[in-house]
Structure formats: structure tokens, C-alpha cells
Amino acid sequence: MSEQRLAELLLKEEIVEFLHHEADLLDERRFDEWLDLLEDDLEYAMPMRLNVRHDEANRETTRPGDEVCWFDEGKSTLAKRVEQIQTGQHWAEEPASRVSHLVSNVRIRSVDPDPFEPAEVEVGCRFLVYRNRVAAETDLWVGRRTDVLRATPDGWRLRRRHLLLDQNVLLAKNLTVLF
Amino acid sequence: MNDRHLVDPDNGVISREIFVSDEVFDEELERIFARTWLFLGHESQIPTTGDFFNSRMGTESVLLTRDTDGEIHALLNSCRHRGMKVCRYDEGNTHDFVCPYHGWSYSTDGTLVATAGELFGVPHYRAGYGGNLDRSQWGLVPTAQLVNHHGLIFATWDPEAPPFDTYIGGFRHWLDNLAASTAGERGRVKVFRGVQKWRIRSNWKFVSENFLGDNYHGPTSHSSVDAVGIGPGGKHAATRHGDNKRPRSVASTSFPDLGHGGVTTAGYAWGYPSFAEPEIDAFFQRRWRQRLERLEAEGRPIGAFGPSTLFPSMSLHAGGFPRALIVAHPVGPTETEVWRWYLIDDDLPAEVESWLRHWYLRYSGPAGLVEQDDMENWDYATEASTGTIARRYPYNYQLGLHMATPSEDLDDAVESSYFMTEENARNYYRRWSSLMSSTSWAEIEERTGRR
Numbered sequence: 001m002s003e004q005r006l007a008e009l010l011l012k013e014e015i016v017e018f019l020h021h022e023a024d025l026l027d028e029r030r031f032d033e034w035l036d037l038l039e040d041d042l043e044y045a046m047p048m049r050l051n052v053r054h055d056e057a058n059r060e061t062t063r064p065g066d067e068v069c070w071f072d073e074g075k076s077t078l079a080k081r082v083e084q085i086q087t088g089q090h091w092a093e094e095p096a097s098r099v100s101h102l103v104s105n106v107r108i109r110s111v112d113p114d115p116f117e118p119a120e121v122e123v124g125c126r127f128l129v130y131r132n133r134v135a136a137e138t139d140l141w142v143g144r145r146t147d148v149l150r151a152t153p154d155g156w157r158l159r160r161r162h163l164l165l166d167q168n169v170l171l172a173k174n175l176t177v178l179f
Numbered sequence: 180m181n182d183r184h185l186v187d188p189d190n191g192v193i194s195r196e197i198f199v200s201d202e203v204f205d206e207e208l209e210r211i212f213a214r215t216w217l218f219l220g221h222e223s224q225i226p227t228t229g230d231f232f233n234s235r236m237g238t239e240s241v242l243l244t245r246d247t248d249g250e251i252h253a254l255l256n257s258c259r260h261r262g263m264k265v266c267r268y269d270e271g272n273t274h275d276f277v278c279p280y281h282g283w284s285y286s287t288d289g290t291l292v293a294t295a296g297e298l299f300g301v302p303h304y305r306a307g308y309g310g311n312l313d314r315s316q317w318g319l320v321p322t323a324q325l326v327n328h329h330g331l332i333f334a335t336w337d338p339e340a341p342p343f344d345t346y347i348g349g350f351r352h353w354l355d356n357l358a359a360s361t362a363g364e365r366g367r368v369k370v371f372r373g374v375q376k377w378r379i380r381s382n383w384k385f386v387s388e389n390f391l392g393d394n395y396h397g398p399t400s401h402s403s404v405d406a407v408g409i410g411p412g413g414k415h416a417a418t419r420h421g422d423n424k425r426p427r428s429v430a431s432t433s434f435p436d437l438g439h440g441g442v443t444t445a446g447y448a449w450g451y452p453s454f455a456e457p458e459i460d461a462f463f464q465r466r467w468r469q470r471l472e473r474l475e476a477e478g479r480p481i482g483a484f485g486p487s488t489l490f491p492s493m494s495l496h497a498g499g500f501p502r503a504l505i506v507a508h509p510v511g512p513t514e515t516e517v518w519r520w521y522l523i524d525d526d527l528p529a530e531v532e533s534w535l536r537h538w539y540l541r542y543s544g545p546a547g548l549v550e551q552d553d554m555e556n557w558d559y560a561t562e563a564s565t566g567t568i569a570r571r572y573p574y575n576y577q578l579g580l581h582m583a584t585p586s587e588d589l590d591d592a593v594e595s596s597y598f599m600t601e602e603n604a605r606n607y608y609r610r611w612s613s614l615m616s617s618t619s620w621a622e623i624e625e626r627t628g629r630r
Contacts, residue, residue: 048373050269068373077541083407090403092555170377173554175546
């Protein structure tokens with residue numbers, strides 16, 4: 001096996017480990033530790049998906065930065081979400097929901113500058129987020145995700161997250177879950 | 180159905196049946212959603228000829244279209260042959276809707292058909308129908324009446340429904356504020372592309388009631404977001420709106436014969452919030468002054484601000500921030516599809532527009548830090564009202580009972596003497612009851628003496 005290939009495999013293992021660690025932090029409600037994994041200039045967006053004609057595919061997804069999305073925000077708003085949950089009076093998450101984040105189909109799309117000394121990595125995956133709330137209330141959110149991770153002296157950090165939820169009408173009453 | 184025994188606004192008592200019963204729900208579709216004026220969309224969503232937006236009235240899909248002459252139409256999205264939806268796109272541009280089932284096609288091209296939505300193409304028209312099918316009788320079903328109110332499009336299925344201006348009455352000032360720029364210019368708003376749509380397990384009336392004048396729920400429902408503070412971050416950073424403190428003496432307004440309501444009076448507005456960014460703060464303080472000058476010059480009231488509801492199911496933040504509207508589409512007695520539109524002045528500097536869009540999205544909608552908690556309350560209130568025992572006990576609407584006085588500004592409205600009141604809800608259900616127990620608009624008008 002070439003050194004290049006070996007470096008790619010090791011990098012992928014490291015990235016997958018990061019994504020799984022992040023999912024654990026969210027599902028174990030260690031939200032402050034999760035926030036620490038976010039870069040200050042994080043771009044976090046979940047656009048909406050429209051039904052459009054086959055030749056208008058460029059209009060199928062609303063544009064973050066310009067149009068209405070489910071989420072289009074940065075670290076400060078995500079920190080407000082965490083703070084809100086922690087007040088104990090955020091009724092939509094009090095009592096707390098049971099949530100599992102599943103991450104699969106992980107593929108490294110690009111590495112800058114190279115897998116030997118990676119500074120930034122773009123990684124694609126599928127997400128499946130399951131929420132069970134109070135008693136019989138259950139939601140399932142599935143879709144594609146593109147993350148940009150940045151190497152820092154403290155380890156990998158999230159620089160960008162773009163979530164493509166496979167729903168048109170949102171089939172949940174709210175989005176109090178962090179994705 | 181005589182629903183008078185279910186709704187007793189005079190004593191502030193309303194049965195849970197009207198929030199959970201299948202029978203009441205079916206009657207609402209007939210007597211409320213098939214008869215009243217409903218909001219379909221904003222003209223900026225279909226700016227050019229051929230544009231369409233797939234909207235909804237009650238439980239049904241309705242196409243909002245712009246024909247070759249630029250006229251706006253609302254057409255029931257169901258083929259007249261076998262009922263298939265002729266359009267399953269959310270938006271787009273076309274002059275013909277071709278049914279994917281047997282191929283009947285309908286046109287909005289004035290050079291091909293006499294009226295928009297008329298049946299145009301019928302496969303095997305000559306050989307199969309012998310040319311005897313009268314295409315003029317089998318077009319997409321149009322609404323009976325449609326108006327463009329400063330860019331806001333409303334329609335009704337009922338040809339007997341009162342004219343829109345009569346239907347809205349003094350509530351026009353709230354709609355005018357929704358449709359006016361922050362500088363008060365009428366019709367100078369547009370919607371951001373993308374209508375948020377989501378399903379909740381609530382009765383649809385919980386949504387209307389919430390915005391109609393329920394100042395009572397704020398401190399409890401939204402305590403977490405007030406503790407966190409997501410507002411514009413100026414002088415009043417801690418609150419969710421960033422408003423100047425609203426005086427408690429400011430009354431709510433409601434319309435006993437019409438059912439609409441809002442949280443302020445026509446004569447009072449609390450001004451724009453103060454923003455952390457000095458340039459945005461200065462921008463909106465300037466717009467506020469321009470608004471006051473324009474309204475005074477045009478003789479329009481400066482109030483009619485804040486959360487409010489147009490009977491039956493369109494709620495809005497009239498003027499002020501965030502500028503948005505929400506429609507509660509019924510699905511079933513305990514399920515509702517909520518649609519949210521976000522509006523903005525059509526001439527804002529890019530950085531101001533961007534700032535507002537971010538604020539709107541962190542405030543409202545299913546991911547909004549404020550709105551999330553509303554859905555939790557509406558859903559579980561609905562669920563806990565479905566039980567056999569629960570249904571025996573009515574809801575209490577006695578807050579501010581017998582404390583309303585005639586409006587100082589409007590001849591068809593009343594005002595409450597304290598900012599927390601259920602007077603607006605009582606009047607909403609007066610209107611609800613009147614529609615539900617009448618077989619025709621004539622009967623309703625006879626009862627209320629209004630036309």
C-alpha cells in the first residue's frame with residue numbers, strides 16, 4: 001500500500017472517530033462540550049427542499065444566506081439554543097427528548113492541502129436523527145450532510161455544516177434537536 | 180349543527196369538543212373554510228406572467244397563477260376528469276397544467292382560452308368524444324372571489340361572501356401594516372423565497388388564538404427565550420423582541436362581529452426595537468420617523484401593530500418585527516399544517532436584509548427559539564383534551580370578562596382595559612359560532628346587521 005493511500009485511510013478513521021464522538025456528545029446532552037467543537041466562524045445551514053420541475057434543479061433547494069431555510073446561523077445562535085435547553089424552562093425539551101444521531105456513508109471529498117498534513121477536510125455523510133419525546137412521540141430526520149472540518153492545535157473543529165433534510169413539509173412539530 | 184351550546188363567549192366558557200371532534204371539524208370545513216376569505220400568498224411570489232405558487236385553502240391544494248395578461252387567479256388543483264393533482268410542484272412558471280393521468284390540460288394563456296384555467300387539451304377529443312365535450316364547462320374550479328390587498332392575495336369559494344373590505348372591517352389597518360414597508364409605504368414589501376411548512380398535532384384554532392391577542396401566554400410559554408435573549412441586542416437585549424417595554428395599559432383590540440383581533444389598538448404603536456449595531460439602529464429609527472410622517476400625512480392610524488389574527492386562520496405580525504405571517508391549514512381535528520411566510524421591505528440594504536432574515540429564522544418557525552415552545556403547548560393541550568373525561572370539562576376564557584369598552588379609534592371594535600385579556604378570543608368564537616350555526620351569509624349578516 002502506498003504511503004499516500006495509508007495516510008488517506010488513517011485520516012478517514014480519524015474523521016469518522018470525530019463524527020462519532022460529536023454524535024455521542026449530543027446524544028449524552030454534553031452540549032457545552034459539543035459547542036467547544038465548533039469554530040467561531042461556523043456556518044451551519046439546513047435549507048428547505050422544494051418540488052420543482054426536472055429542468056429547474058437549481059431551484060430545488062433554498063439558498064442559505066439569501067432565502068428561507070430551516071436553519072441558517074452561526075455559533076452564537078447555536079450557543080443560544082444550548083443555553084435555552086439548559087434553562088430548564090424550554091418546554092419543548094423539558095423533559096428532555098431521547099435522541100440518537102446516526103452517521104453513515106462517510107466519504108472524504110477533499111483534503112487541503114494533503115492527507116499527510118491536513119488543514120481542512122470536506123466530508124460527506126448521511127445523517128439519521130431519531131427523537132423520542134415524552135411518551136409515544138417519535139420523529140425521524142434523514143438526509144445528506146456536508147461538513148468542513150478544520151485541524152486545530154486542540155484537534156478537529158467544525159467549520160461548516162450543510163444539511164439536506166429529505167423532507168418537503170417538515171413532518172415534525174419543531175426542530176429543537178441540534179443536528 | 181347548532182354549536183351554540185358548545186361556545187358560550189358571554190360567560191367565557193368553550194367546550195373542548197370544538198378542538199377535538201371529527202364532527203365539528205367536518206362542519207368547519209363546510210361552514211368556515213368553504214365560505215370565508217383565506218390568504219393564499221403574496222404577489223411577489225408570482226411576479227411575472229406564467230408564474231405559479233402551489234398554495235392551499237383549508238384542506239385543499241389551490242394554484243395561485245398569473246395569466247398572460249398579468250391577472251392573478253386561484254384554481255383548485257384537481258383535474259375535472261378524475262381528480263388528479265394537475266400540478267405537484269411548489270412553484271414554477273407555465274401556462275399549461277397537464278394532468279399526468281389521462282392528459283387533460285388547462286391553460287392560463289389568454290390567447291388560447293377565454294378564462295384562465297379553462298380546459299384546453301383533451302386527448303382523443305375528436306375521435307373519442309366526437310368533439311361534443313364542452314370544454315368551457317370543465318375548467319379548473321376557480322375561487323368565487325379574489326382580491327389583491329396591497330400585494331396580499333385573498334380568495335373565497337363563496338360567491339355570497341361579503342366583499343373583502345366588509346369582511347376585514349377595521350382590521351384593514353393591521354393588514355395594511357403587514358403590507359407596508361417599515362417606512363409606511365403601502366405595498367412596498369416582498370416575501371423571502373421559501374415558505375416554511377410543517378405539521379403539528381394541534382387543532383388549527385390554537386394557532387389563531389395564540390396570535391389573536393394571547394399576551395397571557397408569553398411570560399410562561401417563552402420564559403426560556405426571554406432568559407436567553409435573542410432580540411436585536413440594543414437597549415433591551417434581554418427580551419425576545421428587543422422592544423421598548425410595552426406599557427401594560429395598552430389595550431388589545433377585537434371585532435365582535437368579525438372575529439379578528441390584535442394585541443394593540445389602532446392608535447398605539449411601541450416603535451421599532453433598538454439594535455446593537457449602531458448603523459442598523461439608526462436606519463430603523465429613521466424609518467420609524469418616516470413612517471410616522473407618512474401615516475400622519477395620509478391620515479392613517481399609527482397603531483394596529485404586533486401579533487394579530489384575521490379570522491379564521493391567518494395570523495400576522497403587523498408592522499414591527501419580525502415581519503411574518505402564518506396560516507393554520509386544517510388537516511384533521513388534531514392535526515394542522517402550518518405555513519409561514521417571511522416579509523421584508525423591498526428596498527433594504529443587503530446587510531439589513533441579511534440581519535433581519537437571520538433574526539426571523541431564530542425567532543419563528545419550527546426551529547425558532549420562540550415558536551418551538553408554542554407547538555409543544557398546543558400539541559399536548561390538544562392531546563390532553565381528547566379524553567372522554569377531559570371532554571366533559573370546558574376551557575376557561577374568563578380573563579378580562581366584562582372589561583371591554585368600545586374602541587376609541589374604530590367603530591366596529593372593542594378594546595380591553597388591561598393588556599392581558601381573552602376578550603379577543605371570546606369575540607373570535609362569537610364569529611366562529613355565528614358561521615357554524617348559519618346556513619348562509621345572508622343569515623349571518625341579518626344576525627350581525629352588517630353587510
